[in-house]
Structures are given as C-alpha cells and as structure tokens.
Amino acid sequence: MPVPQDPRLGACCYLLHLLLQRTELAQPGFLDQLIAGVTVDRDGMAQDAAGREAALPVFDEALRMLSVASEQLKQAPART
Secondary structure (H helix, E strand, C coil): CCCCCCHHHHHHHHHHHHHHHHHHHHCCCHHHHHHHHHHHHHHCCCCCCCCHHHHHHHHHHHHHHHHHHHHHHHHCCCCC
C-alpha cells in the first residue's frame, strides 16, 4: 500500500482501517455490508451524472480500502 505524502492523511487512513476492522470483529458482516453499499452507490450513478468522473475513483478507493481491511482479517490468526 502506498504511503500518503501527508502524515495527517496517512493517520486518518490508518485509524479508519483499525476502526473498520474492530467494528467487523464486534459486528461480523459489517465490512461486507459496507462493500455492498458502496458498490450499489457506485453502480447506481447515472452515466451522465455531474461529477461522475471525479466520483468513480473515490468509490474505487473506498472499495479497495474496505477489501484490504476485510482480507487482512480473514488472513489473521484467530483471536482467543
């Protein structure tokens, strides 16, 4: 994963990642629900929607971040 140039942005991404993973542990299926919601929102944008070209990379990055958080949890050793 590339390191953001701005330390504040990096810190926000890191904290969001931790919060997403902890929420998933407390509420299994949370990340899958978020992924599904973002996918519906992205796919539901009209082809001619104003700002669509700027929004698509944001949706794609959100999906990437959610997928990374989810996959890391799936590969982590079980917590006892």
